[in-house]
Amino acid sequence: MTQATEVPLYMRRDVLDPSPALGEIRDSTPVRKLRTAMGMPAYLVTRHEDVRAALADPQRFSNHKPPGWAGGPHFDADEHAKLTAGNLLALDPPEHQRIRRMLTPEFTVRRMQRLEPRIVEIVDQHLDAMEQAGAPADLIARFALPIPSLVICELLGVPYEDREEFQHRATRQLNFSIPVKERMALGDAAREHMMSLVQRARRDPGDDMLGMLVRERGTEVTDDELVGIGGLLLLAGHETTSNMLGLGTIALLQRPEQLAVVRDDPDAVGPAVEELMRYLSVVQNAIARVTTTDVEIDGVVIPEGQIVILSLPAANRDPRFIDHPDALDIGRGAPGHLGFGHGVHHCLGAPLARMEMRIAFPALFRRFPNLALTEEVHDIRFHAYNLIYGAQSLPVTW
Structure with missing residues (x-):
C-alpha cells in the first residue's frame, strides 16, 4: 500500500474555494483517472449531473467494499462484517434500508422541532460563556465545535464529558495524512467506546436514541449494528455541522451585506443555509463507490470493480447546475445542491444540521454585531487533508 505524500487533487482547496484545477477538470475532462489519498487508482467524477446520477444508483455504484479494498488492511469475512455492521455508509440496499428505517423516525422534521428549544438553549449558553470570557476567542473551540457535539451527545446518549476524547479521535480518523494503522487503531478505540455505551443501553435503556433502539428494536438489531449506527452518527453529527459553522462564519464576515440579512431576517436564514451548504x-467527496459493472460516463468507460470518487465541491460549483457558481448568493437557496448527498444515502441528519445552523448563525451575529476575524483569511490553518474540510481554529474579536 502506498500512502500519498501530498494532498490529492480532489481534496485541494484555495481557502473556501475548490482548487481551480478541479474546475478545469470538470469543464474539460469531467471523468479522469487519478490516485486516491491511499495511492490507489480511481476515477474522479466532477460534473453535477454525473455525480448526482451516481449517487442515485447504488446498483452500479456500490458503497459496500470488500475486505482490503483500496489497499487497506485485510480482514476475514466475519471481521469485515463486524466492522461494517450498522454503518449506513458501508451498506447497500436492502440492508441499508433496513437500518435506515429504524432511524428515520428520530430525524423527521417534527422530531427536530421538538429539539429546537434545547438547541436554542445550548447556543445561548455558549454565547453567554464567550461573552463572559471576553475577546479574543477561538470560535471553533468555543462555539462551532461544542454546540453540535453537545446536541448529538444528548441525542445519542453519549456522556458529554467524553467529548474531548471523541472529538480528538474523530479529527484524526478523518485525516488521510495519518498512517492507516494509526487510523485503524483510532477506529478500534471508537468502537470500544461505543460498545460500552451500547451495553449500558441494553442494561438500562434511556430516552436517548440508543435507548429507543434497544426498547423498540432490541430483537432486530445486534450490538455490532448499534455500535455502527452510534459511531457514524456521533462522527458525522458534530464534524460536518461544526465545520459548516466555522467556514460559514468566515464566508459571511467577508460579505457584510449578506451577514446582515442572515442576522435580521428570519425568513432568509433557511435559504442562506442551503446556499452555504452548496x-x-x-x-x-462522497464516500468512495465501487463499480459493480462497466459504466460509461461522459464517454469514459469505468470498468467493473474500480474506485469512483464523486467530487461534491466540483459538482456544487458546476456552471451547468447553477449560474455564477463561484458567487455566494444567500437569496437563491441553491435547490438541488449535493451538500447533503443524494439518493438512498442522502444525509439522514440533514434536518438536524439545518436546524442547528438556522439557530446558530443569526444568534451569533446578533450577540456580537461587531464580530471580526483577528487574522487574515489566508493565514487561517485549515484541515487540508481531511474528508471534511474546515478551519483548525478561528480567532475572532468583537
Whole structure:
C-alpha cells in the first residue's frame, strides 16, 4: 500500500474555494483517472449531473467494499462484517434500508422541532460563556465545535464529558495524512467506546436514541449494528455541522451585506443555509463507490470493480447546475445542491444540521454585531487533508 505524500487533487482547496484545477477538470475532462489519498487508482467524477446520477444508483455504484479494498488492511469475512455492521455508509440496499428505517423516525422534521428549544438553549449558553470570557476567542473551540457535539451527545446518549476524547479521535480518523494503522487503531478505540455505551443501553435503556433502539428494536438489531449506527452518527453529527459553522462564519464576515440579512431576517436564514451548504461543500467527496459493472460516463468507460470518487465541491460549483457558481448568493437557496448527498444515502441528519445552523448563525451575529476575524483569511490553518474540510481554529474579536 502506498500512502500519498501530498494532498490529492480532489481534496485541494484555495481557502473556501475548490482548487481551480478541479474546475478545469470538470469543464474539460469531467471523468479522469487519478490516485486516491491511499495511492490507489480511481476515477474522479466532477460534473453535477454525473455525480448526482451516481449517487442515485447504488446498483452500479456500490458503497459496500470488500475486505482490503483500496489497499487497506485485510480482514476475514466475519471481521469485515463486524466492522461494517450498522454503518449506513458501508451498506447497500436492502440492508441499508433496513437500518435506515429504524432511524428515520428520530430525524423527521417534527422530531427536530421538538429539539429546537434545547438547541436554542445550548447556543445561548455558549454565547453567554464567550461573552463572559471576553475577546479574543477561538470560535471553533468555543462555539462551532461544542454546540453540535453537545446536541448529538444528548441525542445519542453519549456522556458529554467524553467529548474531548471523541472529538480528538474523530479529527484524526478523518485525516488521510495519518498512517492507516494509526487510523485503524483510532477506529478500534471508537468502537470500544461505543460498545460500552451500547451495553449500558441494553442494561438500562434511556430516552436517548440508543435507548429507543434497544426498547423498540432490541430483537432486530445486534450490538455490532448499534455500535455502527452510534459511531457514524456521533462522527458525522458534530464534524460536518461544526465545520459548516466555522467556514460559514468566515464566508459571511467577508460579505457584510449578506451577514446582515442572515442576522435580521428570519425568513432568509433557511435559504442562506442551503446556499452555504452548496458554496462551502465541507464534505470533500462522497464516500468512495465501487463499480459493480462497466459504466460509461461522459464517454469514459469505468470498468467493473474500480474506485469512483464523486467530487461534491466540483459538482456544487458546476456552471451547468447553477449560474455564477463561484458567487455566494444567500437569496437563491441553491435547490438541488449535493451538500447533503443524494439518493438512498442522502444525509439522514440533514434536518438536524439545518436546524442547528438556522439557530446558530443569526444568534451569533446578533450577540456580537461587531464580530471580526483577528487574522487574515489566508493565514487561517485549515484541515487540508481531511474528508471534511474546515478551519483548525478561528480567532475572532468583537
